[in-house]
Amino acid sequence: MTSKWASTMSTTIPTLDSAGFGLPDVDTLARLANEFFAALPGGAAGQVPAPERFAQVPQPAVPGADALTPDAPGPLPAVPDAIGLEGRRAVDAPSQLDAHQPASPPSLGGAPGEAELRSLLAPVLSPGFGALTPQSAARPAYYFLETAQYGNPGIRVPGQVFSPAAVPELAGARPPFDVNLIRRDFPILGERVNGRPLVWLDNAATTQKPQAVIDRLAHFYRHENSNIHRAAHELAARATDAYEEAREKVRGFLNARSANEIVFVRGATEAINLVAQSWGRANVGEGDEIVLTQLEHHANIVPWQQLAAEKGAKLRVAPVDDTGQILLDEYARLLGPKTKLVAFTQVSNALGTITPARRMVELAHAAGATVLVDGAQSVSHMAVDVQALDADFFVFSGHKVFAPTGIGVVYGKEALLNATPPWQGGGNMIRDVTFEHTEYHDAPGRFEAGTGNIADAVGLGAAIDYVTALGMDNIARYEHELLAYATRLIRDVPGLHLVGTAADKASVLSFTLDGYKTEDVGALLNKEGIAVRAGHHCAQPILRRFGLEATVRPSLAFYNTCADVDALVAALYRLAGSRNPLRS
Structure with a gap:
């Protein structure tokens, strides 16, 4: 039977x-x-x-389902969202049945x-x-x-x-991706701003935290709080285990060969500074060249400028085309025997461009250069495999991947890390100290001087558990569909100009709107409960490549919905003084 x-x-x-x-x-x-x-x-x-x-x-109320009409504020039908085949809104009836x-x-x-x-x-x-x-x-x-x-x-x-x-x-089947169930995991998405449901579209600046991460932090402080390593008591053992388990989770998340290749820092900015001030000072000399790209965040420019000024090295910059994608031929022409380091972003925070990272690493290695990849904007949108990528260093910030602020990661190939002098000195990173000589631990300990951010490292581990359970491929697929939907709608708003239109993009929609300063657009959207970033996004060189000083930057995450996009687009039509044809 x-x-x-x-x-x-x-x-x-x-x-x-x-x-x-x-x-x-x-x-x-x-x-x-x-x-x-x-x-x-x-x-x-x-x-x-x-x-x-x-x-x-009967349909239950769905947090965040309200949106603007082109003429006046008002609710959309209170139904959950899903991505249909045509990229239009559709009713996800299973969630309606819950009540x-x-x-x-x-x-x-x-x-x-x-x-x-x-x-x-x-x-x-x-x-x-x-x-x-x-x-x-x-x-x-x-x-x-x-x-x-x-x-x-x-x-x-x-x-x-x-x-x-x-x-x-x-x-060809895949596990279900129910965005409405996922949204329930993020308590802040139930907030109201200026009397309206929060529409969080500032994910490139920071992501919101699931209840699992919040609970893990609370559990740590209630049951495990202690300094780590070298203590005989139970709480030290618990804290040490939790901290090192988080390191192992990061290793698996990045597919690094060893947990010894994972160094905890405060974020991607500190990570890049660590590499510049430790590996860079030891290896970059006068006349050497450091190759960057026009897409870089200031955090991947300023440390290399400082190093070049100190050492007498030279910065060279790879250009992008009019869509915001790296001109690979021009990039390759910059590489040569003087190239000591190449540092570039995997995903642009200002434009959303996904760079051809694997090919760029190959070309740099062929020239004999060491490579650092800035993954701050990539780890929340796509699976990252550092062995396949083959970068020598890879950095990211926890708060971009649904973890707490103040925690980040340097991945480095183990032999390279062990050959690199420490950046900071203090406790936890030494084997033995006399007044005449200090012997350092191997990686990762040699780069983790003092008491680190133990609790938030544990929180990062919980965030990795969360996104791993959802599946990074599922996240990438859903966000791609949502970005396509949003792009189709937003580009038709009269007077709106998208900035960054590369064929391969992650979830960023930078734009300008005729007749408005970017900060004014951001402030007006905030009145409707819609959070976006407005400014130069710490990426002035790439915006100036397009003749701009600032853009408005909505950015998406997997907990965003078509209703969020609809609310944004309806508000922009209102600002443009035009009627939204989708609401006519």
């Missing part, structure tokens, strides 16, 4: 791809679920309602319990997706059957749940 149903499911579902996501439609799921229940002892055919049964389900529960779960006439169901459905359920999960602790016997398909309504199965995303045989 069960094997027949499992066989039917595994052979039928891969042929279904009604929405282009490799997932079945709701009618098929209902039929398959009914077949399963009909085969149970006592029979329960017909227990799965038809999709139309839920057309009138619609029968008074008590109907009897399934002898339906098995969770453990038995897991055993029965083992051929088609992947344990990694946790397909059978109680709706809540208060209703542990109540489960859902839902599609993971964007825009498709789910189907409520009284009593149990089966997730089609957990069927490993699905051709």
Whole structure:
């Protein structure tokens, strides 16, 4: 019986791809679920309602779903968002069903319990997706059957749940990405600003923190707070374990070879300064050249300027084209026997350009140069593999990847780190000290003088756990679709000029608006609860490449929705004095 149903499911579902996501439609799921229940002892055919049964389900209020009309403030329909095939808004009906529960779960006439169901459905359920999960602790016997398909309504199965995303045989299928569930993990997204729901579009400056990170910090201070290493007591052991576990999580996140290649610092700015003042001072000399690009954040310019001035070295700068992408031929021509270091960003904070990082590293290594890649804007948007990238140094900030502020990372190849002199001196980084001589630890200890930011390193580990569970590929896919949606809408606003239009971009939408100073646009959007960055974004050289001193910069994260984009676009139409054709 069960094997027949499992066989039917595994052979039928891969042929279904009604929405282009490799997932079945709701009618098929209902039929398959009914077949399963009909085969149970006592029979329960017909227990799965038809999709139309839920057309009138009351919709719960969704934080952040309000948006502006072109004429006056007003609410959009209070429905969750999903990305449809055409990049337009669609109703994600499964989330609407959360508030619609029968008074008590109907009897399934002898339906098995969770453990038995897991055993029965083992051929088609992947344990990694946790397909059978109680709706809540208060209703542990109540489960859902839902599609993971964007825009498709789910189907409520009284009593149990089966997730089609957990069927490993699905051709091209992927785990569900429910942005509305994800938003519930970020308490600050429920804030109201100037009487309106917060629309957080300043993610390139800093990202918001999930409850899991907030809880992990609280747990550390309640149960583990101590200095690390070299203590005999229990709390020191707990703190040391938590700190070093976080280092291992960063290692896995970046796919570094060893945890010894992971150095904790305050952020990407301190990370670049560490490399400049330690490796740079030891290796860059008079007449050497340091190659940067026009895309760089000031943090990846100023430390190298300081080093070049101190050592008599020269900075050379690779240009970009009119879309904001690196001109690779020009970049290659800058490389030569005098090139000692190349430092460039993987994703531009001002334009969103994704640079051809792997090829740039290859070209630099071919010239004999050491390479530092600034990953501050890349780690929250895409999977990073430092072994595949082959950069000698890679840096990022925790607060850009949903972790606390004040924590960051230097990745460096282990042999290179161990050959590099320390930057700061003090406790924790020494093997032995006399007044005549000091012997330093190997990496990473040699670069972590004094008491570090222990709690926030642990918080970084929790943030990495969170995004890893979502899947960086899933995040990248969702954000790409959201960016495409936003780009299509925003570029049609009269008088708006997008700055940075490279074919390969992450979630940044820099623009100017005719008739307005950028700071005025930012202030007016803030009145509507919409948070964007307005200014030079600590990237003046690249803006001046386009003849600008400042832009307005909305930037997206995986917890943003089409409703957030709609609110922004509607407000911009109002500022432009035009009627939004999508709201006409």
